[in-house]
Amino acid sequence: MPNMSFWATFQATLHAVLKDQGVVLLVVIAPIIYGFFYPWPYAKEQVLQVPAAIVDYDQSDLSRQVFRFAAANPKISVRALPSERAAKEALWRGQIEGYMVLPAGLKRDVLHHKAGHVAVAGNGSYLLLNKSVLYGFAEAVGTVSAGIAIKQFSAQGMSAEQALIAAQPLKLHTKAYYNISEGYASYVVPAVALLILQQTLLIGVALFVGTLVEQQQSQVRPSAWCGRILAFCCLAWLVMGFYFGWLFTWQDFAKGGNTLGTLLLIVLYAPTLVVWGALLGLWFKVRERALQVMLFSSLPMYFLSGFSWPSEGLPSQLQAVRWLIPSTAAIQASVRLDQMGASVSVVAPYLLNIALLGGVGFVLLLLVGRHSAD
């Protein structure tokens, strides 16, 4: 083994990998399974009909109007509850996710040109549910409120059209880019996919190299290392091709469509991961160690990537450290290229980051993994 040439090691490695169930499972089968399993909970994309309640202490035609508008809002599914105490109890039991209180005297206040205050409470522990509840109620209240304002303006002698504008003189229109439907899966999955690809490949390669260490066959010449790296890259490129070529399209995610840029990313990402996986394998020295040690790391890496958790909220000491993990730059580059359609020059810093990590890893690997006769 130590003296085998580039092509001979390439072929021998491919052969050994395909015969090793453990490596095939991690490098090929696991990413395919996770590609379907991870997006499964988010299949519906939108959160609609969140159960919520209204406590109506006013019992006027105005409060009933608010109730009707809230009931018609697709974001929430509303029921009436007799008291705030009952609403809290329902919240604890998980029967509702938020409630609105219409206080006694609401209609009287509005008729006397005093602002009527309604309290909306959402369960802040769950961001998406909370958002649906707060927005659903706010929209209902806003609609009724605008109706009252329009009536007041009309009474002052404005035309219907003028009154409509006067009730809301400055309007905001929101235009969502890239993830146009603002779906949850379309936002989370394309980013997490890069992390899944990283973890399965790192662990798979480390498992293979750990096995080689056990068999005392890990140390080889640089050309043989290149053969090993290329063998793993070929498998990884196939899996990545499956993700970007088919899975994302099938899941109907945003398609910015910089295909060449995405290809370039894949070309760099795979060898960087393989090199670092091999280094981990040399460090762990035992076949199963990579699985044992690496399983927990996905979750912290997910929050460090600056994607689901804005990097602006990370401690300043972590701002530099997080770029040492390949997935951080890969996620930023992939989302820009494949979902947003940015040009390669825009993502060049991220690609350079991945290439640098790969280059440093490669040199380290040749040093640590060199054959003692060399």
Add this chain to the structure above:
Amino acid sequence: MCSKQPFLYSCQREWHWLLSSRWDRSMIFWLPLASVFFIWWLFAAQLPFQLPVGVWDEDHSSLSRQISRYLDATPGLKVARQYADAHEAEAALQAGEVYAVIYLPRNLNSDVKSGRGGHMVLNVNAQFGTHSGLIQRDVTTVVGTVSAGIQMQMRVTRGQPVQQAQASFSPLQAQNTALFNVAGDYQIFLGSVVIPALLHIFAMTAGVYSVGRELRDKTLGQWLNSTLSWRVRALALMGKLMPSILSLSLVSAVSVWLIAQQGSNNLAALCSVLFSLCLLVVLSIVLGALMALLTLSLRMALSGAGFITSPAFAYSGIGFPLLAMSSGAYTWAMLLPYTHHARLQVQLLQMHASVHFAWPTLLGFSGAILLLFLLTIPLLQRALQSPEKWGAR
């Protein structure tokens, strides 16, 4: 292979192994402990995010400048750049230089002043879902404030008394309060639920490794022989898992202590959460042992542990609500123990529900531990009786 005091013997055997293996020792204590503190630190920033947004101002009026100023003054936003035309704005959005561009069209000011109504556009990069949600909330608030100010001025010019105008610019006002979770306290909201998810992964890995290692090293026969009664086997397995259980329970206690530092001083709730977390740890360890004995392969059992524990956070309902999941995904989520602990913790520590809401979960965990443990006993006997299957890699 002592049949007297099988519990103590197995416990000591595991302890000696842990003393000799630096990696395995770290995996049940130092690494879990370090990641608890790491996650806690990761969410420690109490500062607003100051997400960078851009402004494309075509109006250059007092109103458009006022809107820019208000946007920049919002704690969650930072006006990072001004753009001169559509091309520039779109390129910046696409490059991810800013997460949103607010467009203030020509004649905005004159349209508003003349009563024709002004329209502005928030172009937001929805591919970054969290960022986009925060920006939409903040920009909507700014526009609401500016709009209300304009309306009030209008009412006053039309002769309405200032006080009345103030009250009636928005006759009905919704006052939003995100219940329970103190606004922006992400340490409690995210950190405190991510930590149990990590301990869940560590615990199941530990259970797999404790039993699976003996299978891989073909040392199962050195630990026990196949002629022992089921009672001795049960005690021996308990003893073997005990070091991991004690060690990870200690880490759990440290994590709950950290949460308590954040101002939660309801002792009964904290104790219930700690109890639930320890039960989750025990359940995960037993589940790991079961997985090892089921697959008879350390490697396959670790892969299985990854499949169950790694996506558990995604299925827990914390990020994406359970009630919006498809029925298949919902069923899987409800089978996962972490989902139940996460819910209990949110109910007790964030929603301040009374402690009796914890009972169903605590009883469920205890029942599941008993059931899984009873399943491992015959599987352990099967493994002991088939030495030809030991050593699988």
